[in-house]
Amino acid sequence: MSRFNTFISFLLLSIAGSDSFAQREDTPLRVFGYFQNSLQHWTVFEKHPAQNSFGLQQLNLFFQKDFYRNWTAFVNFEALNSFSSSRRWGALNLEEAWVKYNPNMKFNLKLGLQIPIFNNLNAVKNRTPVLPYIIRPLVYETSFGEFIPLEAFVPARAFVQAYGFLPAGEAKFDYAVYLGNSPNINADPKNGQTGVDTTTAFLAGGRLGIRYRELKLGLSATHEKSNGFIGLADTLGRQPAELQELPLTRLGGDLSYNLANFSFESEFIMVDVHDGIPEIEFALDFYYAMLGYHFTNELFGYGSYWVTDAHAAVLIPGDGEIKDEDLRVSTMGIAYDLNDRIRLKGQFARVRDYDKIKFVSQNLLEKQQDKFNVWAIAVSVFF
């Protein structure tokens, strides 16, 4: 422990002793952001009738200030789904508030609330002007957060992150390591301060990658401990302590490549709970691939395929249930840059949802299939 303290003291003194503290030549505060408005048509699905809806899918407001030389502060507010507090629509989130120490590109240290690097898309999932999609690959579609547990698939926030790259000829080796809270966050004021981690466990994760010319690939992983299964203690006849802080890991991989006018991107994510408890099975998988073509400097077209598999089982002899949900989306779309600030988008998505639930006691297998399509047009504006 004393060695750790010495290291931290040395690190802080090194930073404090740098020339960044010697002068104060701050740049002015910059305020910028973007929003995306869309018109979507959803065909009939489950019990919902067909619907046509305009919406302000997302608005992000950034505040950035570069301090002398090596320091940058950044704040990101995000409003989702036509946010209105008086009407109780959508959500307003403080997504990022960090300060970055950047002596060189080989090493960056980011402190504060931030979206960690995981695979290719996580850190930029909310930057709608950069992405050609209206509906993003599902685990990155923030506006679906009200009904898809996005944070189970990808790490949503970290508080300390070191990242950068090491050049080797034309290749660059990327690295990122971070720490954040476990998913056991208190949301009930009756139990004390909200927004705090109720355990001593941390989320730890990182990505190692390589870039060579137009090729980019990487492997990502996270480890955290979840209290999300404690509610099953009575059903399983176990002590709550046995279901406390179950280890949850995510493994991800990403590959992207540009060749002439073609762009290719793909990712996989596998989430598992390694609980050592035979009665519980929990696994989430996600894959996506996108092939796009730049018809002109302004016009980009793409086709993409996404697969989300969720497997959850509570296995009790003579009882219990096993649930599998497979969501498959094939989609195609275009993005057209009207100018440097405005991007028009169009997208069609064909969604197929396959559910299977096996009720062990009745030896009954229930299958459900739902099919629907989504048509969407949108305008993404950077200001």
Next chain:
Amino acid sequence: MMLRIATIVCLLTWATNSSGQVVVIAHKSVPLDTIKKSALLDLYTCDIKKWSDGQPVIVFDLKSPSEVKTAFYNYLGKSSSRMKSVWLKKLLSGEGEPPEAMNSEEELLGKVAATAGAIGFVSKAYVRKNVKLLLEINAEKKQE
């Protein structure tokens, strides 16, 4: 009449040749005398934001499409739309800023000459002694 036509042809030929030769220029304070393509790409994609002596890199670009601009980005192996996407991604992640784009080569030359740590590109015909010439793109291509 023939003389006038010959003069116009000569001028057009000279203009075509000079615009085909793109050069990378830098402010006199930049601690480099030559630059490789990979290093140039690192500067234009905001991967490298400081020179070896610690002064910030200030990158300049041309606003409207031109032969010079196309030749420069072709040399880097990136289309201008790809570069825009890289810059926007960096900007929206708080990781960098797009280059300041100038209306003309003269303006770009003036900016580079007047801004410590600056780098840019112009036709060879525009080069003056008040900037450093780091790279002649056609000459470099032949070397490769």
